[in-house]
Amino acid sequence: MSGPLAVLTLENYFASVLKSCADSETVAMVAFVLAALTHAALLLGLFGGLPVFYIWLERKVAGRIQDRLGPTRVGGKFGWLQTIADGIKLIQKEDLVPKDADSLVFRMAPYLAGVASFVAFMVLPVADGWVGVAAECGAFLILALMSLEVLGIILAGYSSGSKWALFGAMREAAQMVSYEIPMAICALIPLLIAGSLNLQVVGRMQSGGFWNWFIFHDPFAFFAFFCYFTVATASVKRAPFDLAEAESELVAGFHTEYSGFRWSIFFLAEYASMFAVSGIAVLLFLGGWETGSGIETVIFGGGEGSGLRSWWKDVPIRGFGLGSYIANLFAVHVFVIKASLLVTLQIWVRWTLPRLRIDQVMTTCLKYLVPISCFLFLGAVLWPLILASTNGRPVVFGNALKSVVSSGSGSAPTVARTNSEVTR
């Protein structure tokens, strides 16, 4: 993320350019470049910066839970720079390829995992209108992209030429293929409420108070969140589901033979994916980039043209006028903090619960999570019908049909337009 200072100077530069050239094409071009720079900085900052913080957090939380202090020396009292020191150590290590390994696949596999984890960030909206690729089927796309990471891990395990790595990879494959099913079904429940696959629309529909969040929409969605979070923890192979690495049984599982930089890529991918699944959970269930207290409306005003958002709004790209820019910068922080809280929860769970056995992992998924998620999905489908027949309206609180256009300012009111198109 670029800091506030960088934003202001960029905006000042932009303002001077605006004054100097009345040519609308140039203005559009500059705004376009500014938007592109922001997105690129966000993507790189989130993908590169957050894992560094999470690895430090993991060490610190683990230490505290085990009655230790965790890192204390590198970079001051709290060991802030521990991850950087780890990184320097890892880069200096020799890049080993075992004799039995399939060299090409062995070398490529970490990048496959890393890229799969990175591309998920591209379709994850971090604020209203701030998203790398505003795909109309964003939720479907991000689930598809997240499912690619397993391929890198399987290929890594298989090509290592080691039985421990092979066992780890086989477990990972079996686990992934099973856990994708309840994950998709649980993610479908809030999408069903929203009536859209566009993650921006899903986030925008939960704006306002926290009672608008989809987790409080109906009891089925409430339980679906916990079901989703369990499955998401398993899908990024975190304890208690980290059977692919299982230090006590398989040495280090799929990355037994890896060292140095390639090993660190796996870890970057793992921590980035933790953020990605938490971000999806925040977007689908926990109100996305809004605090839920309605404070945004007080500070920034409701729609595009009111309050602070009306500053410098004559910019050809939505969400990049000065007012909207500041509002969105605030929204990014809210989003990242929310998702980081969920990541902290995952870390907490990892250091508190014992690891399951592989048969217990499969049982949990196929005998419990799949039926539970199917039941929740069925319930969520029937809920509006039951309410409509007993209560006379399909929702308990709020408006039955919420206008997405009036509450949002981003680049995706097209879906709402499609709605009106269809009903016309």
Next chain:
Amino acid sequence: MTEQLLFWVFAILTCGGALAVVVTQNVVRMAFWLVVSLGSVAALFFLLHADFLGAAQLLIYVGGTVVLLVFGVMLTASGHTIKVQTTPAETLLGCGVGLLLLCVLVFGINSVEWSDVASRIPKAGDSAAVTDHAEDVRLESAVTSAKSDESRDKAKNAQEAVLARRQSGRTLRQLGLSFFGLRPDRNLNQEAGKPLAPGYLLPFEIISIHLLVVLVGAAYLARAKRRVTPGLEADL
């Protein structure tokens, strides 16, 4: 310009990956090249702004089929590499089938009236974010500032035409509704009394039942043939 470049990059990757799958003899490397080829096809779909198709390609082929393929190889392979040796007869058969497929594709592509299709494709270089907003502002001001009813109607019509044009690339909702038997692309604004275009509800249901049967069959085949005492089970 950039899109042209990217098209060539991904087209070469697609063809090169496919060729490498054929030439390589190691099954796992084949899977790797298959990932490259199928992933590039998905990238080509994304270049065409067919997001849904690209995501489906990634989910089904790269994330699903290839993972299952490698998983199957891992379960069955005896050594850590297994070679695939083809006999000359198999090579000949493969070439024949490939040639036939090529013929079908060439005839198929030639039989389409491309000038008719080209007129329906949005213009290239239509940067959605920039032009949409500029055009919205212009049209809205035209509607509000219009003096007479006639000019207001004119501006409104123009606005609706813009909306309709913008809708042309975004097909996800239409796709979903088609599976429920509604065809908003055909049936909206059509004359009264005309028969409605059929949706895809029936094929969709048939495929669903088909998949359910397959699932039940797979569960039946994979069931434990006899009771296994816990503890003696083979660990994965």
